[in-house]
Amino acid sequence: MPELKRSQRSLIIIGGHEDKEDDKLILKAVAERAGSGRLVITTAASEHHQELGDEYEQLFRGLGVRHVYKLPIESRDDALAEKSVKILDDAAVVFFTGGDQVKITSQMGCSPVCERIREIYETGGTVAGTSAGASVMAATMMVGGSGSETHRIGSSLQLAPGLGLIEDVIVDQHFAERGRIGRLLGAVAQNPRILGIGIDENTAIITQGDRKFTVIGEGGVTVLDAGAFTYSNLTDEETDRALSVFDVKLHMLSQGDVFDLRARRPRQQAAEVMEEEILGAR
Amino acid sequence: MPELKRSQRSLIIIGGHEDKEDDKLILKAVAERAGSGRLVITTAASEHHQELGDEYEQLFRGLGVRHVYKLPIESRDDALAEKSVKILDDAAVVFFTGGDQVKITSQMGCSPVCERIREIYETGGTVAGTSAGASVMAATMMVGGSGSETHRIGSSLQLAPGLGLIEDVIVDQHFAERGRIGRLLGAVAQNPRILGIGIDENTAIITQGDRKFTVIGEGGVTVLDAGAFTYSNLTDEETDRALSVFDVKLHMLSQGDVFDLRARRPRQQAAEVMEEEILGAR
Numbered sequence: 001m002p003e004l005k006r007s008q009r010s011l012i013i014i015g016g017h018e019d020k021e022d023d024k025l026i027l028k029a030v031a032e033r034a035g036s037g038r039l040v041i042t043t044a045a046s047e048h049h050q051e052l053g054d055e056y057e058q059l060f061r062g063l064g065v066r067h068v069y070k071l072p073i074e075s076r077d078d079a080l081a082e083k084s085v086k087i088l089d090d091a092a093v094v095f096f097t098g099g100d101q102v103k104i105t106s107q108m109g110c111s112p113v114c115e116r117i118r119e120i121y122e123t124g125g126t127v128a129g130t131s132a133g134a135s136v137m138a139a140t141m142m143v144g145g146s147g148s149e150t151h152r153i154g155s156s157l158q159l160a161p162g163l164g165l166i167e168d169v170i171v172d173q174h175f176a177e178r179g180r181i182g183r184l185l186g187a188v189a190q191n192p193r194i195l196g197i198g199i200d201e202n203t204a205i206i207t208q209g210d211r212k213f214t215v216i217g218e219g220g221v222t223v224l225d226a227g228a229f230t231y232s233n234l235t236d237e238e239t240d241r242a243l244s245v246f247d248v249k250l251h252m253l254s255q256g257d258v259f260d261l262r263a264r265r266p267r268q269q270a271a272e273v274m275e276e277e278i279l280g281a282r
Numbered sequence: 283m284p285e286l287k288r289s290q291r292s293l294i295i296i297g298g299h300e301d302k303e304d305d306k307l308i309l310k311a312v313a314e315r316a317g318s319g320r321l322v323i324t325t326a327a328s329e330h331h332q333e334l335g336d337e338y339e340q341l342f343r344g345l346g347v348r349h350v351y352k353l354p355i356e357s358r359d360d361a362l363a364e365k366s367v368k369i370l371d372d373a374a375v376v377f378f379t380g381g382d383q384v385k386i387t388s389q390m391g392c393s394p395v396c397e398r399i400r401e402i403y404e405t406g407g408t409v410a411g412t413s414a415g416a417s418v419m420a421a422t423m424m425v426g427g428s429g430s431e432t433h434r435i436g437s438s439l440q441l442a443p444g445l446g447l448i449e450d451v452i453v454d455q456h457f458a459e460r461g462r463i464g465r466l467l468g469a470v471a472q473n474p475r476i477l478g479i480g481i482d483e484n485t486a487i488i489t490q491g492d493r494k495f496t497v498i499g500e501g502g503v504t505v506l507d508a509g510a511f512t513y514s515n516l517t518d519e520e521t522d523r524a525l526s527v528f529d530v531k532l533h534m535l536s537q538g539d540v541f542d543l544r545a546r547r548p549r550q551q552a553a554e555v556m557e558e559e560i561l562g563a564r
Contacts, residue, residue: 150458150482150502176432179461182502185534200432220432220464220524224532231550233536242502242536246548250506250532252467254515254524266528268513
């Protein structure tokens with residue numbers, strides 16, 4: 001793995017249902033970042049530790065990763081245990097499976113395991129996650145709220161503190177498939193500083209530090225920027241009213257597109273260039 | 283009915299599944315516009331002429347409309363028949379039920395019945411429609427394309443010419459419920475002149491001529507304005523790529539909000555004011 005890449009800490013945030021059968025593009029991008037280092041799979045979000053851990057282990061081994069380890073985290077005790085921290089020694093990549101994001105944060109939050117993962121990231125490692133493992137990356141995460149309906153002012157939007165590896169964004173997954181734009185709009189209307197990032201299934205964003213991300217995969221990534229919004233009824237008293245919010249900027253990105261997180265601007269990039277950039281270095 | 287209102291031709295475009303049990307707010311707004319004139323229900327979109335016609339007849343009679351007529355239109359011959367045109371005599375309101383929008387346009391397009399409906403509208407009448415009956419109002423209508431997925435450049439977006447009672451917009455219905463923002467984005471990216479209007483279930487827009495519309499009902503109305511978009515990959519050659527489009531303006535409107543169709547600007551309005559405006563004149 002080129003030194004340059006190790007020096008750029010990176011998150012690979014996957015909208016769920018990443019391809020595991022065909023070209024496995026997204027998992028390849030995760031595998032690529034392990035290089036000769038460890039790739040640690042944590043099933044903390046799930047209750048199917050054995051099954052899910054084995055499945056991803058096999059996938060990553062199949063993609064050429066030599067040192068694959070599993071970190072089940074079935075309880076808070078596991079997250080506090082020295083042997084759990086040991087498993088993360090020399091990890092280049094930590095991969096969070098899907099499940100329930102609150103299982104991750106309630107068990108891992110403020111634990112030595114969590115500290116170690118942050119350290120791996122801060123020193124140039126990669127933290128990847130799919131579905132629940134995607135939501136958990138940001139400082140604030142979506143943990144409830146229905147899809148496929150209009151967001152109501154006082155209702156079902158439930159947020160919780162996430163791992164905080166990336167600031168000023170909120171990530172939603174299974175985005176187009178579960179019709180989640182209503183709840184993401186509700187979230188960005190609450191605080192326009194936060195960019196809403198909705199990631200479709202079999203689609204991911206790959207961040208480079210806090211500076212930018214690139215889109216990879218089959219679907220789209222919706223970015224909602226309410227920074228210049230002009231009106232919202234969010235603080236109205238009648239909480240069962242549907243949300244109004246005017247002048248939200250929407251960007252729909254697809255594979256290869258890049259988003260500058262500081263300037264809050266998208267830019268295009270030929271999908272082929274990106275494929276080389278992400279995968280060709282191997 | 284006040285003279286003023288008769289002089290303002292109006293469309294009531296309903297996102298489907300309007301309330302038929304409780305306060306029936308949207309159907310009340312339709313009924314209100316009949317005044318002492320005829321309300322004609324056309325089931326042209328459906329195959330259940332008897333059942334659907336009877337249901338709406340009962341509903342509108344229950345809401346105080348005296349002169350309710352049914353216009354089944356089961357074939358193109360029906361749309362060409364003199365007796366069909368007769369039914370529309372003195373109609374103040376024409377109401378299109380749901381079903382298949384192409385059944386409406388293929389049977390009615392360029393027929394005396396269609397001409398008569400346009401005349402009713404042009405001379406200050408109201409044309410209302412729900413679901414398929416909503417889509418059919420605009421010059422271009424959505425007739426296919428999946429919901430709950432990312433729009434692909436060359437794929438499933440199917441458009442057809444509608445009745446053309448309102449220009450420069452495209453209407454999509456069952457909007458949040460069927461996760462249709464992807465396909466509406468695809469449509470507005472094709473021609474940013476067109477405003478995308480996505481109407482949720484049990485929600486409607488009430489137009490005043492071509493100038494503005496007001497939102498009524500339980501859900502939201504999403505307006506997509508791609509007028510200032512900066513990039514789209516829509517004309518790329520690889521047609522199975524997901525759509526990219528940058529800098530689309532999104533407005534989420536709820537009951538009471540008004541949208542100025544000429545200035546392409548939303549503005550808020552207390553929901554109570556709107557209820558009085560729409561229903562209080564009775």
